[in-house]
Amino acid sequence: MGEIGATYMFMQWKLFDKIPSGRSISYKELAASINGEESVVARIGGMLVATGRLVQTSSGHVTHSATSKMFTSESPAGALFLVMLEHGLRGYLHWPEYFARYGVKEATGPTNNPYTVSWGHPETNMWEIIAADEEKQRVFAAGMRTTDSIAGKYGGPASIYNFAWLGDLASAEVKHDKQRALVVDVGGSHGATLKHILEANPSLPAERCVLQDRAEVIEEAIQRDDPALRAVRRMPHDFNHEQPVKGAMVYLLRRVLHDYGDGICIRVLARLAEALPRDDRRARVLIMDQVVSDPPSPGNAAADLVMFNIGGKERTPGNFDYIVREAGMRVVKIHRRAGTEVGVVECALL
């Protein structure tokens, strides 16, 4: 517990950034950099030394350990740690307040959930709470870019679902409408997922891929100007509204639907079902999320409780079948890869 608090505060003060690489720094200098008392920084730092997160080089002086650089502000892993604290732990501490206010009921969307209660704005949409604070917005998007979460042990989309057929289609099919989008990543954040798919499938033309997200997230993606994504069309779009890119071969929703209750998911999926081409039965909506087993694995249960806090949930195959059918589609197959809880739910028109 103490280590969590100490890590959180050192991150908030960006003190991990201030420890020079390969050298030590005194608590006195760290405290001066935040205009604080040395004794406060020394006591909190002492916790990090006690657990091995930082290394004490001499009395009152510390340096990085093998693992502490992951908590510097440019590290996606550190950002994910903050997201888990603010979306998970912070929400759990506010469960008594949430249940007293709403009864023992699931929140079903981005308002009136443990997360919004924890920030003192129950009625505000959680995405607005994030967007209102530039640092929160940056940290959230950075957390979504962790290597593990894109292509590591949780399995990137291209390691679970084979997108190669889209590249083949682009190069081989003379008659195919070259204007037609091949992949639309809906709620794709800064595009790390699309980048991973493009790297794994070099024959997939980037100019026929579309990245959609909330306007402020797309603006950040444009500012980041990742060379690998320059040809990708980046488009602000609210997925609650009609899908503006019609007739794409694949609409991808990665780690999006688990943020919401069934009603909102059905609406979002129905927008995509409407946009699927009627003239090509190969077109798909792909949902990439955890697939919950019965009983849930520890990973399933942990992720599900974070989602509980924001009015979402991780889903069983039966849960997916229900929302997909209600949106006017069918589940063709759930793709799994051994060793990960994540799956790709392949959906097509009925």
Ligand SMILES: C[S@@+](CC[C@H](N)C(=O)[O-])C[C@H]1O[C@@H](n2cnc3c(N)ncnc32)[C@H](O)[C@@H]1O
């Ligand atoms: C959990 S993140 C997942 C991001 C990305 N798909 C991934 O797997 O890393 C959910 C994304 O949905 C976006 N989002 C939330 N509400 C949205 C809306 N109404 N329209 C479009 N995107 C939205 C968020 O900005 C965020 O980037």
